[in-house]
Amino acid sequence: MLKIVKNNKKARTGVLNLGGFEVQTPFFMPIATKGAVKNISIEDLQSLGAQIVLGNTYHLWLRPGDELIKQAGGLAEFMNWNGPILTDSGGFQVFSLGARAGKNFGKNGVKLIEEGVEFSDPLDGKKYFMSPEKSIEIQLNLGSNVVMVLDECPPFPCSHDYARKSMELTLRWAARCQKYFQQKAPEGSKRPLLFAIVQGGVYEDLRKECARRLVEMNFDGYAIGGVAVGEPRKHLYEILDWVVDELPQDKPRYLMGLGKPEEIAAAVEAGIDMFDCVIPTREGRHGRLFVWNEENPTMTKILADKNFYQTINIVNKKFEKDFSPIDLNCDCEACQNYSKAYLHHLLKIKEPLFLRLASIHNLNFYLKLMRVLRES
């Protein structure tokens, strides 16, 4: 149950209790797919003010294995994270590991059938079969605080016909996940939340129907999936409009996998509470750093002018002799201690320190963005 603190049209701020931790919404989850935010220590995450991190069922199942993590006392204990964790179900890997609509099914290491999904481990070719029940079982072993149902994330473009079939499968899987969860999830304060995932491609009728039917099933929260899979931007805002109106006020809403700062801001305005995205860490590693243009950002300013920030590519030659920090107004470790010229140098010589500083800086940008969106 989401305790709403403040409403502003569709946008809201609130408090969500996850495993005994009170997290402020809307929030952004740094991604720790394999049990670590790449190049970042838990101490770093804490000083950045991250409230919750995301782990991945599929990757942790393969290694080190959910049973091992259960023995360790759960993923949070295992990785020394003193906070809540959301686990993705593995549904996205059906998409990202190569399944592409009907035509390529069975290729690229993923095979989708009614019962579940067969994956090949890209590293050793070993085959794994994940059913909705298996996904929940793994997530419970990981000690997740927010368990996601297994879904199918169709690609873009995707026909209405395929999107409907895919959505129906996602709905059947959601029911199976829910049933299994109700049987196996611990009761009481340790009971995690179970989130459903709204699919339906870029089609209004499907998105609304999917949302309605999932709401009828009464989950603890609702995610919007299958967005930012290659479709033009306008679809995102349409989908948010269609879906959010179908969702209950008192349940958290999670926009999966997004996004760019302006997308997150727009989604908060549209009523979304939760986000995760690889952009700050991945793009940081690749040299793209986020810089505020607006010195004293507020939600109003951000929504009014999408140029509230810019990105720089620190590898560019023009930073070779730029001895100023990435962002004069940024309080992160990278900006407080190092110049663009030094970071440029670190990246060019492939010094691992760069990966850490870039990740810290970009995560700091994202977490500040969320703070601004919550507090203004």
Add this chain to the structure above:
RNA sequence: GGGUAGUUGGCGGAGUGGUCAAUCGCAGCUGACUGUAAAUCAGCCGACUUCGGUCUUCGGGGGUUCGAAUCCCUCACUGCCCA
């Protein structure tokens, strides 16, 4: 002094008569990245260009040939071996 192997674009290193402005790697420049198979991937990387081409390149010089980075002569330099 004698013998031998070599000298290719910023570097390393293919190519051994035409399809070579010259494989490939590195370095360099630029771009992409949205529930992480991603410290990854893509493009460019002799000069000029109206992007169709044009011009000058494979140690220097001179030949052979319709045609040479590729064959011959010569000079220079480098590595190795013998004295």
